[in-house]
Amino acid sequence: MRILKHLFYLLCLSAGAHVPMAAALDCQTGTELGHTFDSGASWSFCAVLDDDHALELQELHYQAPGDISRKVLQHLHLGQALLHHHDQTEAQSLISENKLGGSSLQTLNSNVCDGELLTLDQPNAKLCSRVRPTGLLAKYSIRPGLQGAQYQLFSVSNYQGLTFKVMMGLSEDGRIAPSVTLSGRSSEVGSNAQFGTPLVNPLAATPLFATQMSLLYTWRMVFALNGDQKNDVVEEYNFQLEPTLGNRRPMTITPIETESLRNIDRNAFRGWHIRDVDGRGYYLDPQNSGYRYSDRKNNWAQFDLALTSFNACEEHTRINKSIAGSEPVECVGSLDDFVNGDSMSDTKQVLWYSLSRVHRPSAEDYPIIGSMIADFELIPFNWTATSPFEISQ
């Protein structure tokens, strides 16, 4: 009976998949995709598989039930992924040709995609989409609870045996949850206990120290809230404890007016609100941040957030390329260089958000590493006047 109920619910969830959008998107690159939930909430976007950073969403629109479709993001993709084996003196950058994108993108089949296989412009399926229940979306007293769902779109890249699942989770209530999940084959071993974990490898008869890894994922988000008018602003929220004021926490809201590098302040509950002139916006909730990453080579990596003015060629935290055209552009430098004091008015706001994880191996990681996810959420903040999901009386 439980299985039947489950099947029925999953059928209901998937019934609205890939219905036509309210308005066609201008997908200059990529393929138009989307999903409409039973509640009427929908997402539409252009999906791109990039040679450098794998999955990218462009022209991302959200439509809340009873609302119109509104643009949220112009671009959403990884701006960097650093992989540092602890016994090495430098991290590897995975954002370059054929590390996460290009030939590293895996052809997916039903063994590795429990949803719908998507080919886009590729000869083989490189994307998987699915809808997953997320549990109670809202509940109040004994009134029947509302169940929520999330549309998920992901690609999988293979780099030296490691797999990186780059996924965009688009929830029914407008939340956006980008994530990278590490798994794949464990292979790095060393001899120094300071850099590794002593293990019994079931595939080898000698003791080993499985090398620990640190990963830093930096997401690039080009906002275009409710259109491309270049009128969005980013505000930093702080709630600093004031012991002299009876342990109160006055809220301070500071607009960020020039390009900046910022850090999480967990004791001040720091967060970043990006909104348009009408007040509709999103909140970057740094809740899933654990610790700060630092690096001898990449100065920018010690910051949790960077805010830059839009520049089409500043796609990754380190670039060295030319863009052809009537006025060719030479793009060289790193995120440190991008943050050079430009005004944030009359431009598209680009947020670069980084989060880090450490992989400490155990026997469970041999021969295949148990999944390690790094994710965060963008939460709608005054996107609608009230909740578009009301609990019935």
Next chain:
Amino acid sequence: MIKLPLFGLVLLAHFVLLLGSPSVHAAPQCSGDALISERFSNGASWEMCWESRIRENLVLNDVYYTPPNGTATKILNSARLSQLHVAYDDSDVTYNDVTQFGLGGGYLIELNNNDCPFGDLLSVQTRPAICKSRSKGNDNYRTPSRSVSAESLTLFSVSQVGAYAYIVTWKFYADGAIEPEVGATGALQRSSDKLELPFGRVLEGDDDTLWLSHTHNYYWRLDFDLGDSATDDTVTESRTELTETGQRKTSVERFTTEQSRMVSEDYPVSWEIWDKLSAQLPGATDRGYRIEPIHFGHRLERKDIEPFTEFDFFVTVTNECERFASQNARFNPDCLNQVAQYADGESLVDADITLWHRVSFHHVPRNEDQRHMHTHRDGFTIEPINLHASTPGINLDSNTAPELDQIANQSGTVGASVALRLAANDADGDGLSFSAENLPDGLAISADGQVNGSLTTPGNFAVNVVASDDIASSSRSFNWSVASADGATNIIPATSGGSSGSGSTGLLFLIGLFGLSFYRLLRRIFVAH
């Protein structure tokens, strides 16, 4: 008699521990409706007893995990949410919901099938109030050719405390991981008519009300009893710091007395609890669980008035009357009042150990919180360490290595396009991934075995290709000769590569084969005895 090297004996002892003795089946001390048992498709299972208390509501006791093909091992003596502390930014009101109100009794909401569409409802006294389901989550693991979703036994209840509804959830995964979580939904609780105050926000359509920002602090109490004895567990802290050379060094500290610890902004930290250690510090055969604080973008600290908020993790000697993280003396007048007091330096040696962990969530009201808030979930993961001999759910015994098809030597001219398809067979039908070493410049191989590109550099290249089913692999070598565009003989010798079976890949493969054979030999010894 079979002679085993010393390390073989260590391995033998490890697998004896993992496979367990067939004599007595360890099990929770309850039955009937009080027993929860779930077996997963990988063969693993969880068993535990549950009860609903007026204050904490769901308390899980005698929690046992059975790995795939293993025997049941006790993990926790008791686990519960031990406080739900809510501090408002105006500091006028602070709630300790578990002790001031409670999550059980009349605060526990009756659930129906709408609330629990995938599971079964368990009754507290006569009311259905606990949802028990089998859920699928993120990947358990993933390779180019296979992926397994993480299955979990999920238990949740909903408690209505004031305007807030708290969804208290426990997930027990098929790979041995545990995930406590609280979801906050319902409606906003406190407001003010002093709109000028900087402690909240005025929401659209409600111009006369300032809804106040606040923090939820969730405290969990975890009485671990790993393995057969409650008094032989050990707790460590691991810190990873960047060195001057750019490497990252991890140091491990063993706790011998009760501790209060906080997360650090400067370096990653994790806490581990181990079953009886074989040496002073954890080694290859020791098993335990790890808590890694990775949901710490917010943390509430106001130690002047609430000392227990200064820290994020506590290690204490188990004392049943130390029940709540704060306001404990309300119900246990002969005991200390809050968790920072419990951690007062008592020895942890040969003691039963309880861990306390907290997670904070700061809530800034937004328009979407009217009239009912979307659930915001916060929690953490308790990951197994060496509880299994290998990746749970992968049967190393039954795997057969793939076999690469023969590859003829290749030749071409600089500028020529290449499209070469590699092929391999796998007796088990596993999906395969391909890789290559020392391909001619300009060529790349995709994981599905397609070599593409254009030749750019003349020379002779000794190419080694590998086909892997993620557990075992096979390799073949061949020569790729690239002539310059003018047709001249190749002049640049290959710089690396080698014949079939040589090179690092081949060596790893041989080590893998030897290790697999050794592992199978050990398994046979166990079966025979």
